[in-house]
Amino acid sequence: MRRIGHRLLEEAKRILGIFAYLWVVFGLLILHEHIVLSRHGVAYSFYGLAFINAWILAKIMLIAESLDVRPHFRGRPLIYPILARSFAFAALLVGAYTVEEMALGLWRGETLANSLPAIGGGGISGLASASVIMAVALIPYFAFRELGRVLGRDRLRTILLSGDGAVSEVREG
Structure with missing residues (x-):
């Protein structure tokens, strides 16, 4: 229990x-x-x-x-899983938002076409712009997740939240 x-x-x-x-x-x-x-x-x-x-x-x-996408990036620089996850999750979040807005529109009695949200101002360029913005916004999140996985969550927490002495201790350790 x-x-x-x-x-x-x-x-x-x-x-x-x-x-x-x-x-x-x-x-x-x-x-x-x-x-x-x-x-x-x-x-x-x-x-x-x-x-x-x-x-x-x-x-x-x-x-x-x-x-888990990490096995695909084993032995590669850490930037690859960070960017892959950022862009994949941006697509997932934009897609989920689209489905959510369409469901709300249908619930309000709108047609499917009228329920489609105009993401980023509408059109392919608006959708691409919003997706890139979301992907870039997710990079810090996944960078911290991956660094925590590699360094250890406690060690990353020490580096981020402690004074300069803790950083030198982590480097030496």
């Missing part, structure tokens, strides 16, 4: 970490959209969207993270 409780706690920490990261990223994107639209006199203030989308997509990411 203790083992199950520990596993549940670890999974809860993982999903909260993913959620927090996505909430910050989506919040920044919505803040940017608010700034751009306000320059043109368009009011926009739906900040709850970042919270809701971050929670839904964090659950999807947690499930998808269980698909």
